[in-house]
Amino acid sequence: MESYDLVVLGGGPGGYSAALRGAGHGLKVAVVEKDQMGGACLNRGCIPTKAWIAGAETVDHAAHINQVAQEPFEFRPSFAKIAERQKKIVGQFRKALSTMMTKKGIEIIHGEGAFTSPDVIAVDGRNISFAHAVIATGTAPASLFGLSKDQALDTDSIFELEKLPSSMIIVGAGVVGCEFAGVFARLGVQVTMLEMMPSVLPRMDGEVARLMERELKKMKVEVITGAAIKWIETRPGHAMAVMENGAEVAAEAVFLSVGRKFPTEKLGLEAAGVRVRDNGSVETDLDYRTSAPSIFAVGDVAGRFLLAYTAYREGAHVADLVAGKSPDKNFGPIPMAIFTIPEIGAVGVTQEEAPPGAKVGSFMFRGLARAHATGEIAGFVKIIADGQTDRVLGVHMIGPRSTDMIHIAAVAMKAGMTAAQLGQTLFAHPTLAEAVLEAAHDVHGQALHK
Numbered sequence: 326m327e328s329y330d331l332v333v334l335g336g337g338p339g340g341y342s343a344a345l346r347g348a349g350h351g352l353k354v355a356v357v358e359k360d361q362m363g364g365a366c367l368n369r370g371c372i373p374t375k376a377w378i379a380g381a382e383t384v385d386h387a388a389h390i391n392q393v394a395q396e397p398f399e400f401r402p403s404f405a406k407i408a409e410r411q412k413k414i415v416g417q418f419r420k421a422l423s424t425m426m427t428k429k430g431i432e433i434i435h436g437e438g439a440f441t442s443p444d445v446i447a448v449d450g451r452n453i454s455f456a457h458a459v460i461a462t463g464t465a466p467a468s469l470f471g472l473s474k475d476q477a478l479d480t481d482s483i484f485e486l487e488k489l490p491s492s493m494i495i496v497g498a499g500v501v502g503c504e505f506a507g508v509f510a511r512l513g514v515q516v517t518m519l520e521m522m523p524s525v526l527p528r529m530d531g532e533v534a535r536l537m538e539r540e541l542k543k544m545k546v547e548v549i550t551g552a553a554i555k556w557i558e559t560r561p562g563h564a565m566a567v568m569e570n571g572a573e574v575a576a577e578a579v580f581l582s583v584g585r586k587f588p589t590e591k592l593g594l595e596a597a598g599v600r601v602r603d604n605g606s607v608e609t610d611l612d613y614r615t616s617a618p619s620i621f622a623v624g625d626v627a628g629r630f631l632l633a634y635t636a637y638r639e640g641a642h643v644a645d646l647v648a649g650k651s652p653d654k655n656f657g658p659i660p661m662a663i664f665t666i667p668e669i670g671a672v673g674v675t676q677e678e679a680p681p682g683a684k685v686g687s688f689m690f691r692g693l694a695r696a697h698a699t700g701e702i703a704g705f706v707k708i709i710a711d712g713q714t715d716r717v718l719g720v721h722m723i724g725p726r727s728t729d730m731i732h733i734a735a736v737a738m739k740a741g742m743t744a745a746q747l748g749q750t751l752f753a754h755p756t757l758a759e760a761v762l763e764a765a766h767d768v769h770g771q772a773l774h775k
Contacts, residue, residue, distance in 0.1 A: 329355045331647055332446055332455040333640075334438050334592070337364020338633040339624025340461030341422060342640030348429040350648035356431060357438035357448050362423050363415075365463050365625075366633040369481045372418065373411045374504060378664050380407035381511035385666070389700045404489050404512055411484070440597035443617050447593075457647045460599070460607055460615070460622040461640065462592065464585035464631065469496065469557065476559040478580040489514055490577035494566055496557070498525035498548065500663050502582035503537060507666035510544040517574050519552040519566060526663075530675040530721040532707065537665060537723060540703060544666070549574070587626060602628065611654055613643050621646075635659060657739040662728035667704050670731025673719030673738055674709060682712030686744065686767030688760045690724040692774050695755040701725035706760040708734075708744055710768050715743035720764075726757050733761050744768035 336358035387400035466479035498520035587605030606628025624636035704724020720734035748765035
């Protein structure tokens with residue numbers, strides 16, 4: 326029987342980060358992957374989505390070009406070319422990942438693995454023993470109303486589209502729903518969003534969510550909140566959502582963006598002595614150790630953050646532990662990057678969550694010369710500070726480059742900076758980041774350009 330220091334079940338961000346870090350420590354490592362290296366993030370999530378979004382944003386770029394072009398022109402994006410480009414990007418990164426792991430001596434075992442005991446994994450009849458193992462099998466799209474993948478699109482099957490429908494119902498106006506709504510609307514699809522909560526992006530800062538809803542409506546997206554769906558029926562080329570109040574919404578296709586599930590039932594966890602929660606996610610302690618001492622779980626399957634970048638950190642943390650190191654458990658503030666049109670960045674408490682007496686400063690992007698120069702004036706930056714200590718508690722932004730600029734706030738919060746200290750930092754001019762500076766000044770009513 327083959328034996329390894331570390332066997333990783335799943336080749337997504339949490340799994341391959343554990344494998345790469347473990348190999349860097351000199352461990353003998355194997356990764357078991359039943360599908361494609363890179364997991365959902367690379368193949369069916371983060372990366373292909375951003376490639377589609379970049380394609381959709383060219384519609385806005387073309388509008389800006391028309392403002393400076395010698396002769397007006399009609400720009401028509403090609404979905405076929407956008408999809409082809411997305412597949413090429415994904416393929417390049419998948420190949421690069423596999424090559425890098427092979428160069429580092431990591432064995433990639435293709436097949437479906439399951440534990441047969443606390444120290445053995447069987448992969449299609451091949452038994453592998455291990456000193457330590459990491460479960461990093463991720464999650465899968467949740468379904469609704471018993472709809473199969475042939476009846477409704479989800480975050481896996483959406484990337485199999487060969488041509489765009491003329492109209493689409495998007496069920497769920499959370500992060501994923503809002504990202505795809507912007508893509509499809511920019512590419513000419515008539516989109517109707519159905520959200521059971523009172524607003525889009527129900528977990529985000531309320532002011533950010535309200536502006537996002539206005540921007541969606543500007544794109545001619547029909548947004549229906551407080552939508553209680555009774556059932557959805559589909560047939561080829563047609564979908565209909567029937568509401569509890571009797572209203573009907575029809576479109577050519579339906580896309581479900583309603584969360585994730587934890588398909589751990591086939592992993593042999595009982596044989597390994599690994600406990601799971603009622604929802605199927607794996608129980609772990611703060612070091613990601615399961616109820617079986619030599620087995621860890623990281624990434625989405627552990628049910629904590631469901632983010633690729635936290636999975637990276639978790640996988641590396643476990644590999645350090647296995648190698649006898651003492652990794653830092655403090656992640657610090659976890660930023661959120663939402664690739665809607667316009668983009669959203671968030672870290673820390675929302676204004677609704679802020680403690681009594683908190684101070685708030687904000688600044689609109691339209692107040693920046695750089696925003697007007699690039700033609701991206703929608704949105705704002707908001708900073709929430711403690712009313713007594715002035716420490717920055719939360720930063721929320723919606724507008725150009727927000728997914729990049731939110732890291733300014735994450736660094737400031739990890740360093741324990743006050744709003745005044747952030748405001749004392751020099752920001753280059755003219756930049757979009759000046760909105761952060763002005764918002765920090767505005768906490769104390771001292772914004773120069775407001």
